[in-house]
Amino acid sequence: MNLHRRLVTLADVARESGFGESTVSRVLRNQGSFSKRTADRVAAAVVELGYVPNRLAGSLAGNATSAGSQLVGIVIPSLANIVFPDLLRGLTGALDRTGFQxxxxxxxxxxxxxxxxxxxxxSWRPAGLVVTGVEHNPGTVALLRAAGIRVVEMIDTDGPGLDLVVGFSNRAVGEASAAHLLGRGYRRIGYVGHDILRDLRAGKRLAGFEAALNGAGHGLIDREIVAEPSSAAAGRAALDRLLDRTPDLDAVYFSNDDMALGGYFCCLARGWSIPHRLALFGYNGLDITAAMPQPLSTIRTPRLRIGAVAAERLAAGGPAETIDLGFELMEGATA
Amino acid sequence: MNLHRRLVTLADVARESGFGESTVSRVLRNQGSFSKRTADRVAAAVVELGYVPNRLAGSLAGNATSAGSQLVGIVIPSLANIVFPDLLRGLTGALDRTGFQxxxxxxxxxxxxxxxxxxxxxSWRPAGLVVTGVEHNPGTVALLRAAGIRVVEMIDTDGPGLDLVVGFSNRAVGEASAAHLLGRGYRRIGYVGHDILRDLRAGKRLAGFEAALNGAGHGLIDREIVAEPSSAAAGRAALDRLLDRTPDLDAVYFSNDDMALGGYFCCLARGWSIPHRLALFGYNGLDITAAMPQPLSTIRTPRLRIGAVAAERLAAGGPAETIDLGFELMEGATA
DNA sequence: AAGCTGATTGGCAGCGCTGCCAAACTGAGA
DNA sequence: TCTCAGTTTGGCAGCGCTGCCAATCAGCTT
Incomplete structure (x- = not known):
């Protein structure tokens, strides 16, 4: 470990290879003109010295006034639900290909x-910033606007965006879910969800769901909302409470598949037949739900694609716009 | 958007507030001495101008020779399995508190x-780097050594580490799993796993598991290994194939809980009673398995703590060492 | 009033790299 | 041999910030 030794710099490579700093810099960035022989010698010196470029310096020097570095900032609300890692996967996959970190x-x-x-x-002067959802503090909006860089708001298209918006309508998801249940003849419908004060998108789905039910002349019969984050355990416990209170429901809509999976386990434990005794409908299209003995009826969201499209647009430039990637209703066997 | 306007710099704040750059810098970093009145004026100018510090410049200037920036690099093998987001959660949670990104x-x-x-x-001159596992390319090891920064290898303690190692013994996990199954009287034991050529830690668990079985005079009866990444669907399909081939198994060890959940669904679909007709044993202690009608018998790993401890050690300094955080066997109801 | 100590403050040289521009070199044509 | 366009190369001024050190100031003491 050379904890105390100076790290190798571009100047060292220049000295070692016998060229000037600018030439070495050009070779390393494969930009401008230089001869093959020069490139080889520089490459040899780089290996010889174990040179690792300093991107801090590079970004500072190269592009100080605006989109400085080759960094992209990403803000997500949580890592506990696989949905967000999926978005990250889509993002990092596409970002890697364009050399962003x-x-x-x-x-x-x-x-x-x-x-x-x-x-x-x-403060890292990223080339772009990706945030989740379209609701932000006024201060956040001010920062984003003043930064003068590309901003992508992911997942939710229900509302005006700052720049680029990539996602789908959560409200429409709720409406489609209600339409499906009503179409299958369910009438006594309940809801099991997690904290909608914090997860605004879950709130929008519920709003769309209720609006569609009401529009068809059927209200939401009962609901059970937990304060904790969504999980299978929370879904199972919540459905238990809901059914204890209102046993004569014929279908339940869940705030997401984690909760719905808990509901499924609840029915298994009670020995209730699905969907005859009770129908279940989820949201997200988690891979796991396809492996269930009865595939969960749910809405599959294009998470990887949202991430990928967001990353591409970030790099590519273009006008501000809202890109609706839609969603897919999986009929499943539980509703 | 001031895409074309110069961003506000520290010099602007200095001019606006009427102090020198060094003074402003000191105030912003809350370091060195300055009067209350100065701090207030500087703060006002910052708000007035909407100043966002440039950390690229700060890190370059402040600490160019070694651990430069307030960044920490993290390399994980995947985002598809919730295990790695969990590690990230532990890491980012602790890192945030110390001002690292x-x-x-x-x-x-x-x-x-x-x-x-x-x-x-x-190349971002991070203050530290976190990688997964203790097996790396020689080139990776060379880079890590030459960087002269703190390195943490997460999850696996089976092997010599470069600097800090935080995790547990995967081999011991396999041995403990085998011991549990043998202790419960299971003798005709099979294995369902995913690609162990890529997921080396799954390979180590299997090695420990087999060694323990062999040591007790009972071999592994049959195994089914899929080439794809682990998933409930893969686990269900693989168990189906295994049971078609070797129906008289009395227990199956899975490479992880995702696969085991698939196995659970397989048994549900076949109408096989668990654990009497077939016992199932997993690995990871995913939250979801606790919500099942019969909680899965599995090994709970301290993922969040690994991340948190890794982050703390990264920031704190100290000698090279291996920190074994152990694991917990969850008895469950499936084995 | 002069001297002294400790608290505040400012000037300026870099950190490692890139962009700009001028210098040096190359080979073909006159 | 000389000229000229095109290619290859190097010198040097910053990018925005921090660290160092000197300058200034305030409050006491003698």
Whole structure:
């Protein structure tokens, strides 16, 4: 470990290879003109010295006024639900191909924390910033606008965006879910969800769902909402409580597949037949739900594609726009 | 958007507030001495101008020779399995508290890709680097050593580490799993797993498992290994094939809980009673398995703590060492 | 009033790299 | 041999910030 030794710099490579700094820089970035022989000698010196470029310096020098570095900042609300890692997967996959690196912040569904993270990420002068959802603190919006860089808001298209918006309508998801259940003849429908004060998109789905039910003249019979984050355990416990209180429901809509999976386990444990005694409908299209003995009826969201499209647009430039990637209703066997 | 306007710099704040750059810098970093009145004026100017510090410049200037920036590089093999987001959660949670930002790379279980990522991350002169597992390319090891920064290898303690190692013994996990099954009287034991050529830690668990079985005079009766990444669907299909071939097994050990969940669904679909007709044993202690009608028998790993401890040690300094955080056997109801 | 100590403050040289521009070199044509 | 366009190369001024050190100031003491 050369903890105390100076790290190798471009000047060292220049000296070792016998060329000037600018020439070495050009070779390393494969930009401008230089001869094959020069490139070989520089490459040899790089290997010889074990040179690792300093991107801090590179970004500072190269492009100080605007989109400086080759970094992209990403703010997601959580890592606990596989949905967000899936988005990250789509993002990093596409970003890698264009030579960008991702700096990640987790806001924990807290708008103030989001604002702090946006500020921290901007201090790295990223080429672009990806945030989740279209609702933000005024301060966050101000920071984003003042930064003068590309901003992508992921997942939710229900609302005006700052720049690029890539996702789908959560409200429409709720409406489609209700239409499906009504179409299958279910009438006494309940809801099991997690904290909609924090997860605004879950709230929008529920709003769309209820609106569609009401529009058809059937209301939502009962609901059970937990304060904790979504999980199978929370879904199972919540459905238990809901059914204890209102046993004569014929279908339940869940805030997501984690909760729905818990509901499925609840029915298994009660010995209730699905979907005859009770129908279940989820949201997200988690891979796991396809492996169930009865595939879960749910809405599959294009998470990887949202991430990929967001990353491509970030790099590519173009006008501000909202890109609706839609969603897919999986009929399944539980509703 | 001031895409074309110069961004606000520290010099602007200095001019606006009427102090020198050094004073403003000191105030912003809350370091050195300055009067309350100065701090207030500087703060006002910052708000007035909407100043966002440039950490690229800060890190370059402040600490160019060694651990430069306030960045930490993290390389994980995948985002598809919730295990790695959990590690990230532990890491980012602890890192946030110390003011570090995480730059993340996903290697896709590919050592060459890992090497490339380590190089790319090092070019940001991170204060430390977190990688997964103790097996790396020689080139990766060389980069890590030459960087002269803190390195943490997560998850696996089976092997010599470069600097800090935080995790547990995967081999011991396999041995403990075998001991549990043997202790419960199971003798005709099979294995269902995913690609152990890529997921080396799954390979180590299997090695420990087999060694323990053999040591007790009982071999592994049959195994079914899929080439794809682990998933519930893969686990279900694989168990189906295994049972078609060798129906008289009395227990199956899975490479992880995703696969085991698929196995559970397989048994449900076949109408096989668990654990009497077939016992199932997993690995990871995913939250979801606790919500099952019969909680899965599995090994719970301290994923969040591994991340948290790794982050703390990274920031704190200290000698090279291996920290074994152990694991917990969850008795469950399936084995 | 002069001297002294400790708290504040500012000037300026870099950190490692890239962009700009001028210098040096090359080979073909006159 | 000389000229000229095109290619290859190097010198040097910053990018925005921090660390160092000197300058200034305030409050006491003698």
């Amino acid at each position: 991702s700096v990640i912040g987790v806001s924990d569904y807290d708008p103030d924390r989001e604002e702090a993270l946006v500020g921290a990420l901007l | 995480s730059v993340i790379g996903v290697s896709d279980y590919d050592p060459d890709r890992e090497e490339a990522l380590v190089g790319a991350l090092l």
